[in-house]
Amino acid sequence: MTPFPNSADEFKRRLIKSTGLTESMISAAWPEWWSEAADASPSSQADLRFTLARKLGLDPRSLLEDETPKFIWEDAAKFKNFRGDMQAARPAISSFGIAFGRMLINGLPHYTPLHELDPIGLRKSILASRRFVDLTGLIGFLWGVGIPVIHLRVHPLAAKNMCAMSVRIGDRYAVLLARDASYPASTAFHLSHEIGHIARGHLADGGALIDMDDPTERVEEVDPEETEADEYALKLLTGYPKxxxxxxxxxxxxxxxxxxxxxxxxxxxxxxxxxxxxxxxxxxxxxxxxxxxxxxxxxxLPVWEGVNKIAATQLKWDLMSDETSNFVRAVMGGL
Structure with missing residues (x-):
């Protein structure tokens, strides 16, 4: 009996079914070096599982032993305004997000340590060189201080109901935008909202904060952290808390x-x-x-394109392995 009784195709189908991850996400994570001939090689099968585990935030031991796949960061994220089956979705979203955030942070070595960011001070800084605090200005600031910002084009779950996510690793942060838009205003608010979470210290080290619903469309807010992030975003964008x-x-x-x-x-x-x-x-x-x-x-215009074109010029691709850079580019829509 071989260590890996299932073919790669069977393993892929089982992975999709057991994790809830989309086929597009697992296909994006699938290594380019894989071939039919590799199916017969135990070492290649093991490398395949290690590669997928690293990209998707899975425990490699659960894949090597063909157990039910286990996510590493099952309880490492705060979910805001979640509707639906939280237990089923939480491990996949949080573990993928943290794993992907780590890749982005590793591709941007230089950063400015952030203490509490005053929204009015940040607003004045951006307005010194721009007419308004807009999406481009916000993105430019974040990349300038070493916080990568990308827009997901491949989603971890079939229900694309995530709005945005922030990830913290030590003193470093990354922001993953997820809600499609044809005009930049709503995305600018989503990004300002995530900056608010970061600035107000809402993220634990090694964790993530995931906003599911669009904060611009909520009628009433009862979560104090969401209220803080909303007020921060409004101060940053307008100069006023309301x-x-x-x-x-x-x-x-x-x-x-x-x-x-x-x-x-x-x-x-x-x-x-x-x-x-x-x-x-x-x-x-x-x-x-x-x-x-x-x-x-x-x-x-598809807002995601502008966001990810900037990201493609800012990430230090030479610091990533080919395997990692191919995955990051795929999740960014091939840019």
Whole structure:
């Protein structure tokens, strides 16, 4: 009897079924060196399992012994606003996120140790060189202090309901964005919210904090850490812990809202799309705000592409093994 009675294809099917991870995630983690001939090699089979364990946050012993796969960081994450089967999803999301965050951090060796970041101070710093605190400015700041930011294009679970995740390893952090958008304003808020979690010390060392629901669309917040992160994000983006925006003038529709927020944007130093989202939250009128974005921005664009194109230029690929860099690029959408 060979140490690995199952073929690689059978092992892959069993891994998908037993972990809940998507086929696309396991395929992204599958090593490029694998071949049909490797099926007959016990050493290649062992290397396959070690490779997958390292990328997906699995205990390699559970794969080597063909047991039920076990995730390493099952209880290392805080989940915010989770709906659904938390027990089934928690191990896969948290372990993948921490494993992937470690890879990103290892690909960015230089960093500035962060103490508590004051949102108003950070806002002033960004505004010194930009009209607004916007998504590009936030991303530039984070990469500048050694916090990698990427947008997931391959998701660990079939239900793509994760909004964003922050990971902490020692004094280092990484942010994984997950919610697709065609305009940058909502992603800027998600990222500011994650900065809030980092700045307010909500992450334990070696752990992660995972925001499942979109924080811009919640009606009421009862979690004190989420309240802190929301207020931090608003201070960073607008200068205020709360900001009520009304749509005045003729029509009061999406075009009028776009005109109003663009009119006051330069004076307030608040990005127009952010003002539109503040209007939506104030008035619980998401439809008008979402429609107004098509008038605020020149055209819809996949936000993830811009995020990951920046990441591709900032990561030190030569510090990663070919195996790791191929996986990171695959999860980033091939950029």
């Amino acid at each position: 900001l009520e925006v009304e749509n005045t003038g003729a029509g009061r529709g999406a075009r009028q809202l776009a005109n109003e927020v663009m009119r006051v944007a330069d004076q307030s130093r608040i990005e127009p799309g952010t003002l539109a989202l503040c209007y939506a939250y104030t008035n619980k009128d998401w439809a008008t705000a979402q429609k107004s974005l098509q008038y605020i921005y020149e055209k819809p």
